[in-house]
Amino acid sequence: MSSDSRLPQGVPLPDWTRRPSPQPVTIDGRYCRIEPLNIERHGDDLVAAFRTTDESSWVYLFIGPFADDAGILNWLTESANSRDYIYSAIIDRASGRAAGLCAYMRPDPGNGVVEIGSIHYSDALKRTPAATEAMYLLMRHVFDDLGYRRYEWKCNSFNGPSRRTALRLGFRFEGIFRNHMVVKGHNRDTAWFSVLDSEWPALKSAYEKWLAPENFGRNGQQRIPLSDMIAKAR
Template sequence: MFKNTENFNSASTIPKKAMLPIYKDFYGQYVILKKLDLEELDLLYEKTHGSDELITVWQYLPYGPFNSPEEMKQFYANYLTSSTKLVFCVHSAKTQEPIGITCLEDINPDMGTIEVASVLYCKSVQKTEANTETVYLLMKHCIQELGYRRIAWRCNSNNEASKRSALRLGFEFEGIFYNHMIVKNGNRDTAWFGLIDQRWPPVSKNLETWLYHSKPEHRGSLFQLNTMVKGYSNVIMKDKSDSLSNVLTH
């Protein structure tokens, strides 16, 4: 009979619970995060609607675009009532204007898991430092201050830009849930990525080096920095010509 049962019940082997996140303001060099104020959606609606090009930011989200600012406000008003997500408006630190929305979702402090999700940015700030610093600030808060062990990122498996973003931010590809959802464009296969606390020290150093380099023109590719972190697993991109040297560098 196996007798070493104490190892299964030892308190030292059980991770501590994380703390429940609450709304707070985050101040970075490029962005400021605050709890979404519905009145800010008038400007965000204008920046994400009105032309075929502007509304492409909604392509892979399960909701949107909206018929009016009022409809958009009603949707996010319901989001704000959720007990399992926090909804942040991303502002430009330079202009103070709202430029996007990012959420913390699937919050499970007992298991120490949380997700960065429902990411939306107006077209003009894509491929800038905005999303990188936003995710960095949230991950730093969740892991270093609240004690979360795992941060998830998931997206439509057809969304190549989101998959590249996950990788360059330090997430690892974990697999695909096939036939995971039925969304506005039909079936959705979901690509899953994760960042665990053991990987955070080198990833956070890379993010800080890239974001706050004294000479931005010499900072190189964040994708390359984070894909060299030990334990990294490559995601298979649809375009087989993709390589570490020709993917997104912003």
């Protein structure tokens, strides 16, 4: 049976080709540096950072909290050795220490789709320019270097801080996947967010303006919020 070309099928993509799979990558920024997660290099820093992380920050993660340093180190080791996710350590340039980690998840190079997730920041990294810059650098790599079409963010529907962060970073809310997962013995309805390649140029411009030194006062406080810059760019 032949298809009817008169029926809507979406925007034609005659030149689309499979994109490269994400690989461990090092990216230098002004406030942070992204490095492939390595236990010898980052293990001690991250164990120390996560040892004192507020317990509530573990609630919506797939793992933790841990009873001791050995548990944290085992989790980091498994993450560094993962073949499914590509984990990165986030180095705070101010201290020179690893202060957080995240991962490219569920890469789909055939369709040009990847998710950013497994994000866990030390308390010292949260709400800093370095934390925002890390998300910008990883997003920029996906769109500018790998040529992907879609960048995803997913979280527990009850995770208000993560949902607010996704919106602040320019992701668009798409809806709730009900009964999506069972996590730590609880049902998880998952909130889905995304950025598309067509939206990236405006976001990139807003990020670069927000991260510029002149956007921060002597006390390090932002002059113009990122969300305002994104709204204006769009």
